[in-house]
Amino acid sequence: GAVVSQHPSRVICKSGTSVKIECRSLDFQATTMFWYRQFPKQSLMLMATSNEGSKATYEQGVEKDKFLINHASLTLSTLTVTSAHPEDSSFYICSATQVRDHSYEQYFGPGTRLTVT
């Protein structure tokens, strides 16, 4: 149980275009979903926290207009990278927590590798 999927797993886009990444909790309802960015050989950097039906909370230094997050249902959150540039190339990972899980465990998706050319 507690599986999180991401789609697509890899995407290549041209500079200036927008890319949408989906994060789904497959077998549970997720009260909260998180979006991380992982640079090569580095740790995960939290970008934003999203709760179903409300606006995402962005970490300091993350541009909310560039990284649009929508959490429309208890099983789906999307991250849209708008007007992508090569420096946005990275590995984006989402995670989700279950409703009423007081251990705060997060379940991670497999990640999406974005390459902006």
Place this chain on the structure above:
Amino acid sequence: AQSVSQHNHHVILSEAASLELGCNYSYGGTVNLFWYVQYPGQHLQLLLKYFSGDPLVKGIKGFEAEFIKSKFSFNLRKPSVQWSDTAEYFCAVVSGTYKYIFGTGTRLKVLA
């Protein structure tokens, strides 16, 4: 500000050697602690977690960790590593907000 330190950035061991990876955090309140593993090209997988109760936690694949509250530590151990344990290991702490604070990770390489 809360932080998590993993002092060993790179560790190289031979098979059958014992492993201990350090994790220290800076937060005085109640915490939940996690160790995740990321195998090359794969996503994060939970090795073990501490929520409450026995501070010695056993996880998957023979890993265990001990929560020592007085030392703000949650070190990961394995008595005998295998080549397949080659991966990156992340410690994470959460303190009531669902928001993880990750350590910088430890890259383990096990020589066959």
